[in-house]
Amino acid sequence: MAIVFCNIGWMRNYDGIQGDSIQRGGSYNKDSVGHEVCNFTVCRGKVYGYVQPTGRISVERLGASKGADKADGVTVIWTAGPNAGGTAIVGWYTNATVFRDLQEIPSPCKKHRSNNITEYRIVAPIENAHLIPEQERDFLIPRRVKGGIGQSNVWYAEKPESAGLVDDVIKYIQSGARTSKLPDVDTEATANEGNPRLVAHLRRERNPSLVEKKKKSVLAAEGKLCCEACGFDFEATYGQHGHGFCEVHHLKPISQMDKDRVTTLADLAVVCSNCHRIIHRIDLMPTIDQFKKFIANKTDA
Ligand SMILES: [Zn+2]
Ligand SMILES: [Zn+2]
Structure with a gap:
């Protein structure tokens, strides 16, 4: 064709x-x-x-x-x-x-x-x-x-x-039109308009099969799902209701989302909902290490 x-x-x-x-x-x-x-x-x-x-x-x-x-x-x-x-x-x-x-x-x-x-x-x-x-x-x-x-x-x-x-x-x-809306968007809806790299970031870190694989591999290795930034463990706080729950964040800088189209488990980090939202509120998305330092020092990340 x-x-x-x-x-x-x-x-x-x-x-x-x-x-x-x-x-x-x-x-x-x-x-x-x-x-x-x-x-x-x-x-x-x-x-x-x-x-x-x-x-x-x-x-x-x-x-x-x-x-x-x-x-x-x-x-x-x-x-x-x-x-x-x-x-x-x-x-x-x-x-x-x-x-x-x-x-x-x-x-x-x-x-x-x-x-x-x-x-x-x-x-x-x-x-x-x-x-x-x-x-x-x-x-x-x-x-x-x-x-x-x-x-x-x-x-x-x-x-x-x-x-x-x-x-x-x-x-x-x-596969036709993508009708699925991004669930649980943690940025103002308008931020996604005119920013395909951000949309790609959100889409990739919400890919259900990848998120499941990431959780499984972390659970197998560590026996729990703790936020890589602040250490929060949903199960420790919420008991059975928090079992197996966490969010997953894509680590690649948004400006580099077009470099490759495949997401590996190493591209993803386990985070809690609070840290994830704050990471996305920072204009130049920090790495997990930079964000951890920010939490420790409360200075600008
Ligand atoms: Zn956290
Ligand atoms: Zn994210």
Whole structure:
């Protein structure tokens, strides 16, 4: 299956700039508003997408015959990075038509007109377009690393070292929309919007099977679940009601959540609910050691 990654500015709805905003996005039209502002605007049953390529789009690399003006049946993965950092999948089109050159929208709708959008590069039927809600965008795409997306906004992911990432992306989009909300969010809900690295952190440390494995391994090794920061043991305080209870915190700095996609037990720490919340209230997330020192000294961590 032909797949292409297209990096655009970060928006909530991509349905016009009115009531929305764009971060790290295109400033390539006359109003300094990216052409991608209407990438998920429904227009007569279709969505018209825009990405700013370097030069033309190489449709041959998407399965078109040499000299063709378009490639059909392409999966387009839209990625974006908000000001908070990281690059995440924000949505996708399947079975899309990707053009080598800029195209005129045949009959732009009202939203297109009010945003001065007259051109596009990729078109798909609306039922093949999927936008991920802002707080659920946690599939991070590594950039500027081997096998990751480069500087260019259009990425064909053809190198063998990208194959693992592409497989994971295909599985992710085939599993459809993620409807599961993050349970027990210990940060203000708005902090998750526009911060895919934080969402990825929360999602990973709440992965039920990993949390169970982590608890089992700590219980097997130590016979109890004590907070690694303050030593609190739920069972010691709450008896049978606290048996087997603790929270689990992901140790990797949030700025590095995109480096690898696999979480190991060593990436997780057992913490109590109080310490966990406070750790997340500190702007630059402290390590457990830094946090322990903070508890001991009550100075700024
Ligand atoms: Zn604690
Ligand atoms: Zn955490």
